Amino acid sequence: MKRLLALLLGGLGLRALLRRRSPAALGPSPADDLRAKLDETRVEAPAAPEPEAEPPADRRADVHARARAAMDELKED
Numbered sequence: 001m002k003r004l005l006a007l008l009l010g011g012l013g014l015r016a017l018l019r020r021r022s023p024a025a026l027g028p029s030p031a032d033d034l035r036a037k038l039d040e041t042r043v044e045a046p047a048a049p050e051p052e053a054e055p056p057a058d059r060r061a062d063v064h065a066r067a068r069a070a071m072d073e074l075k076e077d
Helices: 003-022 030-044 056-076
Strands: none
Touching: none
């Protein structure tokens, strides 16, 4: 009985493996459709200009100035 069950399960596993390996039986892949749509949107989308980066010292100074202003507001309340 155990041999029959093992043989049956092995046969089902082999069948599933063979089905999975044959792409013709599955039809067109949904991933291919999504890739095509993605390529279309990439072509149609205009390239956005990159913003000019501030030097780190300027950004740091701006952050500190905002923090000081916030602290001053808290002290006033």
